Amino acid sequence: MNDLPTQPVSAARRARVVQEQAELVATTRVGAYQHLTLASPGVAGLARPGQFVALAVGDESSGTLLRRSFSIHKVTPGPSSNGAGGTVEIVVSAVGAGTRWITSRQVHDRIDVVGPVGRAFPLPTAPVPCVLVGGGYGSAPLFWLAGELRERGCTVDIVLGAASEDRLFGVLEARRSCDGVTVTTDDGSAGVKGWVSDVLPDVIDRRGAGVVYACGPMGMLRAVSDVAAAHGAVAQVAVEEAMACGIGICMTCVMPVVGSDGLTRMVRSCVEGPVFRGDRVRWDAVTPTGAVVPPDAVGAPRAVTR
Amino acid sequence: MSTTLGARRLANPLMTASGCAANGQELHRFFDVSELGAFVTKSVMSEPRSGRGTPRMAETPSGMLNSIGLQGPGIQAFVEHDLPWLASVGATVLPSIAGGSATEFAHVAAVLRSSDAFGCVAGVEVNISCPNVANRGLVFACDPLSSAKVIALVREQVPRDVPIFAKLSPDVTDITAIAAACVKAGADGLTMINTLLGMSIDTDRLRPHLGGVTGGLSGPGIRPVAVRAVWQVRAAMDEGRMPTVPIIGVGGVRTGTDALELVAAGASAVQVGTASFNDPTAPVRVLRELTGLLEEKGFATFDEVVGIAHGRQGES
Numbered sequence A: 001m002n003d004l005p006t007q008p009v010s011a012a013r014r015a016r017v018v019q020e021q022a023e024l025v026a027t028t029r030v031g032a033y034q035h036l037t038l039a040s041p042g043v044a045g046l047a048r049p050g051q052f053v054a055l056a057v058g059d060e061s062s063g064t065l066l067r068r069s070f071s072i073h074k075v076t077p078g079p080s081s082n083g084a085g086g087t088v089e090i091v092v093s094a095v096g097a098g099t100r101w102i103t104s105r106q107v108h109d110r111i112d113v114v115g116p117v118g119r120a121f122p123l124p125t126a127p128v129p130c131v132l133v134g135g136g137y138g139s140a141p142l143f144w145l146a147g148e149l150r151e152r153g154c155t156v157d158i159v160l161g162a163a164s165e166d167r168l169f170g171v172l173e174a175r176r177s178c179d180g181v182t183v184t185t186d187d188g189s190a191g192v193k194g195w196v197s198d199v200l201p202d203v204i205d206r207r208g209a210g211v212v213y214a215c216g217p218m219g220m221l222r223a224v225s226d227v228a229a230a231h232g233a234v235a236q237v238a239v240e241e242a243m244a245c246g247i248g249i250c251m252t253c254v255m256p257v258v259g260s261d262g263l264t265r266m267v268r269s270c271v272e273g274p275v276f277r278g279d280r281v282r283w284d285a286v287t288p289t290g291a292v293v294p295p296d297a298v299g300a301p302r303a304v305t306r
Numbered sequence B: 001m002s003t004t005l006g007a008r009r010l011a012n013p014l015m016t017a018s019g020c021a022a023n024g025q026e027l028h029r030f031f032d033v034s035e036l037g038a039f040v041t042k043s044v045m046s047e048p049r050s051g052r053g054t055p056r057m058a059e060t061p062s063g064m065l066n067s068i069g070l071q072g073p074g075i076q077a078f079v080e081h082d083l084p085w086l087a088s089v090g091a092t093v094l095p096s097i098a099g100g101s102a103t104e105f106a107h108v109a110a111v112l113r114s115s116d117a118f119g120c121v122a123g124v125e126v127n128i129s130c131p132n133v134a135n136r137g138l139v140f141a142c143d144p145l146s147s148a149k150v151i152a153l154v155r156e157q158v159p160r161d162v163p164i165f166a167k168l169s170p171d172v173t174d175i176t177a178i179a180a181a182c183v184k185a186g187a188d189g190l191t192m193i194n195t196l197l198g199m200s201i202d203t204d205r206l207r208p209h210l211g212g213v214t215g216g217l218s219g220p221g222i223r224p225v226a227v228r229a230v231w232q233v234r235a236a237m238d239e240g241r242m243p244t245v246p247i248i249g250v251g252g253v254r255t256g257t258d259a260l261e262l263v264a265a266g267a268s269a270v271q272v273g274t275a276s277f278n279d280p281t282a283p284v285r286v287l288r289e290l291t292g293l294l295e296e297k298g299f300a301t302f303d304e305v306v307g308i309a310h311g312r313q314g315e316s
Helices: A097-103 A142-151 A171-177 A196-207 A218-230 B075-088 B102-113 B144-157 B175-184 B220-238 B256-265 B282-296
Strands: A018-030 A033-039 A052-055 A068-071 A074-076 A087-092 A110-117 A130-135 A156-162 A180-185 A211-215 A234-238 A254-258 A264-268 A275-277 B003-005 B008-010 B014-016 B057-060 B063-066 B124-127 B164-168 B189-192 B196-199 B214-218 B247-250 B269-272
Touching: A018 A087, A033 A097, A052 A087, A068 A087, A068 A097, A074 A142, A087 A097, A130 A142, A130 A196, A130 A218, A142 A156, A142 A171, A142 A211, A156 A171, A156 A196, A171 A180, A180 A196, A196 A218, A211 A218, A218 A234, B014 B282, B057 B214, B063 B220, B075 B102, B102 B124, B102 B144, B124 B144, B144 B164, B144 B175, B164 B175, B175 B189, B175 B220, B189 B220, B214 B220, B220 B247, B220 B256, B247 B256, B256 B269, B256 B282, B269 B282
Parallel strands: A130 A156, A130 A211, A156 A180, A211 A234, B014 B269, B124 B164, B164 B189, B189 B247, B247 B269
Antiparallel strands: A018 A033, A018 A110, A033 A087, A052 A068, A052 A110, A074 A087, A234 A275, A254 A264, B003 B008, B057 B063, B063 B214, B196 B214
16 A cells, blocks of 8 residues: 655656536436536546545636535546546535535536546555445545456445435445445434444454545544554545645645654645545544644644743 | 846746745646746745644635645755755746744745755745734734844845845735835835735634634735735835835736736736635736736836826826
């Protein structure tokens, strides 16, 4: 598995990124979410599972300046060798003015897309059993990942969790793309009543899983990281952090992460992430409302001593 | 479209704004950063700095609040990695430096000057006005004496042929008094404006939205404040109340028209900041748009537009 950076990733090591005016070619309601398909050939030709796109809200005179970032659900490369005609699919939960604007777009509307951004899920070099865990629409990038893993000979189990049945995403798709599917809901409206972390130990142990991939809310990622560590698996988690730009220039989406040199740094989840090894995230410093700077982090404010 | 800043002639007047472009490598994936008149780097301090906790930003009408807290690698890493990389791609650089004390500013300037890559530096921007420092009572640019002390110490460390620019805060009673103090202390030019101190409340939790509680307001929403500040200081120069030095205008520039406002008010160069978060190509797009506008209006040189609105005040 790849290691985490101890220093910011150099541009040379970063994958290419494009900005394009993508045409919306399909938009469908799925449970509590909106599933958008964008004709975005440049992004489609470059993206890997775990990467994301950053969408502008409104036109070039919009008063809403900050981009909204979404993990890529799947891509379909175009018919030509240069990727022309390729599509990118995302799943959006309309929770604020920006996401409401995005989900209210109609077919043939254009949206300014930057992508693919961020580091993809690292793939195992040997065919090890894997477990995928998705919270709500956080499961969006996992089905594409499942396909890639199974192509490599990995057995893939998936655990999908949400507060209620309408907030689950991709249960049917999971049955097609994975070897085993477990569903949990907080209210018991579908699957097992409870959290993904309640069922995860059994799933890992039953398959002897070596890697757990997860995407969803921070609290869930922390629980998944803990369970994976306790059951001998490596966790690879894609974090959800508020980002203003998505391309590494605004410094707003930082997370406290331990590098291979053992030092904690506040690293950008857009370019150093969004995928981190679960045991490298300083969950002790991550609260439901944000991350604090651990006192032992590189460059942390010095405590006042008298 | 060339412009003069102190002893230096720049190929064009467009720059990135400090803190809105990292140190070049990220934006270089979208356009060639050497196309800019100058690339302004994120403010660098003496030591590595983690910045503040999250959330670090809140969206506002036509803008945003940030409380990054000057996160950065420290001057040593900057001169070993970032500046040589910018030099390697042919960028003209305006490093932004910061400090918690006047002597820290001077130290950062001294290390910068001793860098092997210093040849790409066309000037140094002295950030005496970041609102996201631990003790906001010590924002240097709120006090003429503190500002002057920092500028004087930095001026001693930077070779005479490399201009230094004091970056000013609009959050003062009279910005011309601070500007005059900085120029008297040795600033070769002024950058206006830094962010305005603002605050946002999370109305779900009814508590401060930002980890740093207050933050710096930026984006198109603050452009009228920037135009006003540039206008006031340029007027003070024209009236002989302070020596005439070049002004770099910054604040809410998103289009060529926005840039033209600052130039007509008196700016000899323009920085693009928050707009880059919306459109990574904004700095070069604004340059293209501004160039087109000046051609349309029939101006032969950029210089003749700088401050032009002052002579036209009250014209019918």
